[in-house]
Amino acid sequence: MKTVVKSKISALLDEIAKEFNLLVPTAGDGASKFAPYTSGGQVSLDGRTLLPPKDVFFPQTEKMYKFSTDGMAGSLETLLEAPKHQMLFGVRPCDVKSIHELDHVFLTKGFVDEFYQSKRDRTFLVSIGCNGPAEPTCFCQSMGVNPQESDAVDVHLFDLGSEYGAVAKSENGEAFLQKYASFFNEAEVQLPAISEFALKPDVEGITEKLQQMFDHPLWEEVSRKCLGCGACTYLCPTCHCFDISGRVAGNQGFKFRCWDSCMFSEYTRMAGGHNPRPSKKERVRNRFLHKLQYFPERYGDLLCTGCGRCLSKCPVNMDITNIIKQIREVELA
Ligand code: SF4
Numbered sequence: 001m002k003t004v005v006k007s008k009i010s011a012l013l014d015e016i017a018k019e020f021n022l023l024v025p026t027a028g029d030g031a032s033k034f035a036p037y038t039s040g041g042q043v044s045l046d047g048r049t050l051l052p053p054k055d056v057f058f059p060q061t062e063k064m065y066k067f068s069t070d071g072m073a074g075s076l077e078t079l080l081e082a083p084k085h086q087m088l089f090g091v092r093p094c095d096v097k098s099i100h101e102l103d104h105v106f107l108t109k110g111f112v113d114e115f116y117q118s119k120r121d122r123t124f125l126v127s128i129g130c131n132g133p134a135e136p137t138c139f140c141q142s143m144g145v146n147p148q149e150s151d152a153v154d155v156h157l158f159d160l161g162s163e164y165g166a167v168a169k170s171e172n173g174e175a176f177l178q179k180y181a182s183f184f185n186e187a188e189v190q191l192p193a194i195s196e197f198a199l200k201p202d203v204e205g206i207t208e209k210l211q212q213m214f215d216h217p218l219w220e221e222v223s224r225k226c227l228g229c230g231a232c233t234y235l236c237p238t239c240h241c242f243d244i245s246g247r248v249a250g251n252q253g254f255k256f257r258c259w260d261s262c263m264f265s266e267y268t269r270m271a272g273g274h275n276p277r278p279s280k281k282e283r284v285r286n287r288f289l290h291k292l293q294y295f296p297e298r299y300g301d302l303l304c305t306g307c308g309r310c311l312s313k314c315p316v317n318m319d320i321t322n323i324i325k326q327i328r329e330v331e332l333a
């Protein structure tokens with residue numbers, strides 16, 4: 001396997017940044033996130049970021065169209081930026097799974113979101129594996145993720161202690177490893193054992209069970225403590241609710257979209273005032289049914305990567321692993 005010593009990563013990133021718009025995990029102002037690389041800047045390659053990388057493809061706010069009118073004539077322009085070829089470096093396997101799930105939503109079933117696609121197509125992915133839970137709230141293994149290795153990327157890096165083992169996962173990845181060959185050695189490597197995860201929710205058969213639990217009193221019980229703050233949805237790498245709004249000034253204006261949250265009552269309130277999810281019970285139920293029932297029914301995958309972000313930041317300790325446990329304990333008639 002090709003290997004690169006960790007002390008050479010800064011020099012490697014300096015070289016990569018000449019070719020790519022390079023995004024790396026950075027400590028940030030109290031919230032680690034993927035941000036543009038600056039030479040000599042702080043790169044935080046230990047563990048996952050608090051903010052997921054979904055905004056790289058699906059920005060928090062994004063202008064989509066601009067329009068103008070001139071008497072009876074009108075014009076409409078799609079605001080598709082063509083970003084420079086970009087690289088997301090250091091994505092953890094849980095977040096690679098989240099990108100895969102967002103691809104389902106934005107690129108399949110006959111719907112292609114050109115705004116998402118334009119960024120996704122230009123992004124080279126480099127993942128870094130974990131040799132165990134990066135945080136106490138991690139449970140990716142239970143969600144079908146191999147914490148040590150990702151396949152749906154261009155290059156994967158195994159964490160071997162003082163060095164990384166590099167494997168190409170695409171043709172572009174092969175070309176990348178050849179281009180930067182001077183940074184790598186060839187060595188026999190032994191992958192470290194994966195340390196045990198404390199959280200191991202059992203999701204076997206959960207989708208089928210939830211199909212019979214829409215009206216179960218569990219939802220009233222678990223939703224009682226939710227504050228409806230939406231932090232869980234904004235931090236979740238797979239949540240993708242959005243709203244489209246417009247601004248008009250004179251004879252011109254634009255349409256933009258911004259992240260929304262199914263945990264907000266306004267999210268489902270209709271123009272006439274009716275709200276099909278009027279209380280916390282319906283909103284919390286929807287969040288968990290979407291992740292564990294509706295999404296697997298539509299796309300075949302659970303919409304949770306086990307990243308643990310929602311567990312770690314919910315102000316009232318709403319814990320999806322505990323809710324999965326409670327669902328399993330329900331005895332259906
Ligand atoms: S972070 Fe917790 S309190 Fe806030 S909306 Fe999510 S579950 Fe409710």
Ligand code: SF4
Pocket residue numbers: 232235236237238239291303304305306307308309310311320
């Ligand atoms: S539901 Fe929670 S643990 Fe699952 S992917 Fe979203 S933030 Fe991560």
